[in-house]
Amino acid sequence: MTSYRFRVWLHPNPTLEFEPEIEVWRDIEVDGSHTLTDLHEAIFDAFERCDTHAYEFLLRDEHGISIRSYAHPQMYSGDQSWxxxxxxxxxxxxxxxxxxxxxxxxxxxxxxxxxxPPEERNAAETTIDDLDLVESQSLFYEFDFGDGWEHHIELEKIREEPLDSEPVVVDEHGDAPPQYPGRNK
Structure with missing residues (x-):
C-alpha cells in the first residue's frame, strides 16, 4: 500500500473578500485506497467549511496542463472533461x-x-492510487462553483506504506477564512 502527502493551497478569492497577506495551506496525508471524495472531505474539514457544495478536481501533468477532470458524484455524467x-x-x-x-x-x-477532451471520471469511484501520481504533480480543486473557492494541490511525498486512518491534516499555515463573508465559520 501507498500513502500520499499533499499540500493544499487556498487561492485568494477577492469576490468573497479573501486576500490574505500570507499563504494559507494545509498538508493532508491520505492512503492510496482513499477516493478523491475522501480527499475533498478532508479539505472541507481542514478549511473549516460548513455547507456542502459541488466540487471538481483537475489532474495536471508536469507542465501544469489539465489532463482529466474528476467530478462530484452528483455532477458526474461520463461526458468529456470539458x-x-x-x-x-x-x-x-x-x-x-x-x-x-x-x-x-x-x-x-x-x-x-x-x-x-478525455472522458471525465467520478471522484467517488477514483482512488488516489488510480491517479498514478508522481512527486511534484499537481491537481486543481474547486469547491462551491457559485463562490469559487479554488485550491492548488501539490503532491509533496509518496510513501510505500499505508496510512492506517482516515485522511489527516499533518501541518497548516494561515487562518482559514469563513466560507461566507460576514458569517461565522
Missing part, C-alpha cells in the same frame, strides 16, 4: 494565457487535449 475547443479558440487561449517559454511539445499536448 467542452472541446476549435483551432481559433485554442490559438486565442495560447496567445493570451500560455507563457512564451512553454515548450512546443506542451503546446501541442494542450492543443490535442482541448480538441479531444
Amino acid at each position: 467542452p472541446p475547443m476549435d483551432d481559433e479558440q485554442i490559438d486565442r487561449f495560447i496567445e493570451r494565457a500560455i507563457p512564451d517559454d512553454v515548450s512546443e511539445e506542451a503546446r501541442e499536448k494542450f492543443r490535442d487535449l482541448r480538441k479531444n
